[in-house]
Amino acid sequence: MKAAEKLGFEETLLKDVVSKNRCAGCGACVIVCPFNCLEYTQAQTPRLVSECQKCGICVKVCPRYEWSLPEMEKFVFGRTRKPEEIFGIYTEMYIAKSTSKEVLNVCQDGGVATALLVSALESKLIDGAVLAHTDSERPLLPKPVVAETQEEIMRGAGTKYSYSPNLLALKDVVERKKQSVAFVGTPCHIQALRKIQVFPLRKYSNPIKFMIGLMCTESFEYESFIGRFLPQTLGVNLRDVKKMNIKGKILIELRSGEVKEVSLKEAKQYTRKGCFYCADFSSEFADISLGGLGLNQQTFTIIRTEKGSEIFENALKRNFITAEPVSEESFSFRLLKKLSKMKRKRASEST
Ligand SMILES: Cc1cc2nc3c(=O)[nH]c(=O)nc-3n(C[C@H](O)[C@H](O)[C@H](O)COP(=O)(O)OP(=O)(O)OC[C@H]3O[C@@H](n4cnc5c(N)ncnc54)[C@H](O)[C@@H]3O)c2cc1C
Ligand code: SF4
Ligand code: SF4
Ligand code: SF4
Known part of the structure; x- marks a missing residue:
C-alpha cells in the first residue's frame, strides 16, 4: 500500500x-x-x-484494488472466517417482515430495510439515510439520495435492478452536516465504505453509523436492458412497471396486473461487466444483510455486528418488524449458501 x-x-x-x-x-x-x-x-x-x-x-x-478479505475481516469482526462460514461472519439470522401495510405495499420483500430506517429515524438513532430513489424523468433509473423524512425513506422502497452509485450521495451527507446516517447498499458499496473507514477518511466515515447491505447476484445495464430491451423487445412501457423481481427468472409486474418474464440466461448479456468480478453475494461486511432468497413478503436478515443488532432490535422492540429464527434446513438458508458459493466461483473464473 x-x-x-x-x-x-x-x-x-x-x-x-x-x-x-x-x-x-x-x-x-x-x-x-x-x-x-x-x-x-x-x-x-x-x-x-x-x-x-x-x-x-x-x-x-477502491473495492477492486488491493482488496484483502482476511484483512477486512480482522478490521470489521476482529477475526477471519472459519471455512464453514460460507456467507461470512455473523451473529444471528432471522426471517423478518415489516408490520406496516403501507411498507408492504411498496417494498421489495418483507420491507425490513424500510422498516429499520423509519424506526431508526423516529427514535433519533439516525438523522438521515442514504438509499436509492428513481429518477423522475427516466423511469426505473436509480438515483442515490439522502432521505431525511419517513416519506423520503418510503419513496426509496423496492429494488432497482440497475446500478445505483449510492456512495455519490455521501457528498450530500457531508454538505448537509449529517451526524448519524444509515447507508443502504449493495456488497460493492459496503466494501468501498469499509475501505473508507480503514483509510480512514473521517469526513465520510464518521457520519455513517449503520451499514445495511443488500444481497446481490448482479445488476443490469440501464441503457441496454431497461432503456432498450424492455420497451423494444418486451413491449413494456417503463412508466407502467409496478415492480421488478427475480425469482429464478426476471419478473416485470405491470400496473395492469400483467407479468412479463425474461429468463436469466437471456438477461445475462445485460449484466454489468464489473459484476462478473464480484465475489460477495450477501454483503459480508455490512452490519446487517438483507435479501429475498425466494421468500414471499419476508426478508432474510443476517445480523453481523453490534451495530446491526442495535438497528434490528430497535425496530423489533418498537413493533416495526416481526422476526422468526431461520431453520438451517430451510430452502432460503440453503439458497444463501449456494448463491454465495456460486458468486465466489464466478468471480474466481473471471479474474
Ligand atoms: C441490484 C440488486 C440485486 C439483488 N439481488 C438479489 C439476489 O440475487 N438475491 C436476493 O436474495 N436478494 C437480492 N437483492 C436484495 C433484495 O432485492 C431486497 O433489496 C432485499 O431483500 C431487501 O428487501 P426489503 O423488502 O427488506 O427492502 P425495501 O424495504 O424494499 O428497501 C429496499 C432498499 O434498498 C434500496 N435500493 C433499492 N435498489 C437499490 C440499488 N440498486 N442499489 C442500492 N440500494 C438500492 C432502496 O432505496 C431501499 O432503501 C438485490 C438487490 C439489489 C439492489
Ligand atoms: S485521488 Fe489523487 S490519485 Fe486519485 S485521481 Fe485524485 S489526485 Fe489522482
Ligand atoms: S468506481 Fe469504485 S470500483 Fe470503480 S474504480 Fe472507482 S472505486 Fe474502484
Ligand atoms: S454484483 Fe457486485 S458489483 Fe455488481 S452490483 Fe452487486 S455487489 Fe455491486
Missing part, C-alpha cells in the same frame, strides 16, 4: 480496474479525490477530467 500512495489514477485504477472491466461503478474514487479530478460517467465508471495529482487516495478506497 505504501508504494501505491505515490501512484496516480491512470497507473492504478484506470489500468488495473476500469480498463479491465473490473470496475464495480461504486463511485468511491470519484467522491474522495481531493482535487476533483474524477467524474462519474454515464457508463458508470470514473473518468479523469483534470490532471491527476498522484496523491494515491482514490487507490485506497
Whole structure:
C-alpha cells in the first residue's frame, strides 16, 4: 500500500480496474479525490477530467484494488472466517417482515430495510439515510439520495435492478452536516465504505453509523436492458412497471396486473461487466444483510455486528418488524449458501 500512495489514477485504477472491466461503478474514487479530478460517467465508471495529482487516495478506497478479505475481516469482526462460514461472519439470522401495510405495499420483500430506517429515524438513532430513489424523468433509473423524512425513506422502497452509485450521495451527507446516517447498499458499496473507514477518511466515515447491505447476484445495464430491451423487445412501457423481481427468472409486474418474464440466461448479456468480478453475494461486511432468497413478503436478515443488532432490535422492540429464527434446513438458508458459493466461483473464473 505504501508504494501505491505515490501512484496516480491512470497507473492504478484506470489500468488495473476500469480498463479491465473490473470496475464495480461504486463511485468511491470519484467522491474522495481531493482535487476533483474524477467524474462519474454515464457508463458508470470514473473518468479523469483534470490532471491527476498522484496523491494515491482514490487507490485506497477502491473495492477492486488491493482488496484483502482476511484483512477486512480482522478490521470489521476482529477475526477471519472459519471455512464453514460460507456467507461470512455473523451473529444471528432471522426471517423478518415489516408490520406496516403501507411498507408492504411498496417494498421489495418483507420491507425490513424500510422498516429499520423509519424506526431508526423516529427514535433519533439516525438523522438521515442514504438509499436509492428513481429518477423522475427516466423511469426505473436509480438515483442515490439522502432521505431525511419517513416519506423520503418510503419513496426509496423496492429494488432497482440497475446500478445505483449510492456512495455519490455521501457528498450530500457531508454538505448537509449529517451526524448519524444509515447507508443502504449493495456488497460493492459496503466494501468501498469499509475501505473508507480503514483509510480512514473521517469526513465520510464518521457520519455513517449503520451499514445495511443488500444481497446481490448482479445488476443490469440501464441503457441496454431497461432503456432498450424492455420497451423494444418486451413491449413494456417503463412508466407502467409496478415492480421488478427475480425469482429464478426476471419478473416485470405491470400496473395492469400483467407479468412479463425474461429468463436469466437471456438477461445475462445485460449484466454489468464489473459484476462478473464480484465475489460477495450477501454483503459480508455490512452490519446487517438483507435479501429475498425466494421468500414471499419476508426478508432474510443476517445480523453481523453490534451495530446491526442495535438497528434490528430497535425496530423489533418498537413493533416495526416481526422476526422468526431461520431453520438451517430451510430452502432460503440453503439458497444463501449456494448463491454465495456460486458468486465466489464466478468471480474466481473471471479474474
Ligand atoms: C441490484 C440488486 C440485486 C439483488 N439481488 C438479489 C439476489 O440475487 N438475491 C436476493 O436474495 N436478494 C437480492 N437483492 C436484495 C433484495 O432485492 C431486497 O433489496 C432485499 O431483500 C431487501 O428487501 P426489503 O423488502 O427488506 O427492502 P425495501 O424495504 O424494499 O428497501 C429496499 C432498499 O434498498 C434500496 N435500493 C433499492 N435498489 C437499490 C440499488 N440498486 N442499489 C442500492 N440500494 C438500492 C432502496 O432505496 C431501499 O432503501 C438485490 C438487490 C439489489 C439492489
Ligand atoms: S485521488 Fe485524485 S489526485 Fe489523487 S490519485 Fe486519485 S485521481 Fe489522482
Ligand atoms: S470500483 Fe469504485 S472505486 Fe474502484 S474504480 Fe470503480 S468506481 Fe472507482
Ligand atoms: S454484483 Fe452487486 S455487489 Fe457486485 S458489483 Fe455488481 S452490483 Fe455491486
